[in-house]
Amino acid sequence: NAGVTQTPKFQVLKTGQSMTLQCAQDMNHNSMYWYRQDPGMGLRLIYYSASEGTTDKGEVPNGYNVSRLNKREFSLRLESAAPSQTSVYFCASRKDGATNEKLFFGSGTQLSVL
């Protein structure tokens, strides 16, 4: 089983460039999430999608947009990258938003903005 697949694994951008991080899950999960992880900060939620067709802001949404393209795919877009967006990005999914469901994580994207 592929689980949660993120692409790309690594990316270097110049300030002001745009890019889209792709995420797909094959577990028929309803809920999908984008987190960023910075040293000493743990995982911070950027956006989440409780179900197909819905998206909501998390803790740190500024500078990002998301699209829940269908039930499988949830993309994260940086319209004008800034050095402060240098981070490791994780996509995650779970069956639904019920409180006892565990998250399945992708392998992460290391993004550097110069």
Added chain:
Amino acid sequence: QKEVEQNSGPLSVPEGAIASLNCTYSDRGSQSFFWYRQYSGKSPELIMSIYSNGDKEDGRFTAQLNKASQYVSLLIRDSQPSDSATYLCAVNDYKLSFGAGTTVTVRA
């Protein structure tokens, strides 16, 4: 105040000892609590979940929950070098909020 706080670490323990990790949370209505382990350069993986007050044991891991004190902990007994990792506490307030993590190093 951050929603989920963990003892800052890093925590260094000798092989065979008990590692104790602590986590407090701010939302008194939280119902579900998780401990994830993250090796360097890897994604987090779930090692324990707990929903009721008291202790829950799984192998060498024991999670403890005290909702009145808004406190959850993780004990790692007989620590092994393979337990060296960052441990993330997570609280489910629908969005699933994570603490900053505690890095544990087990000395051989």
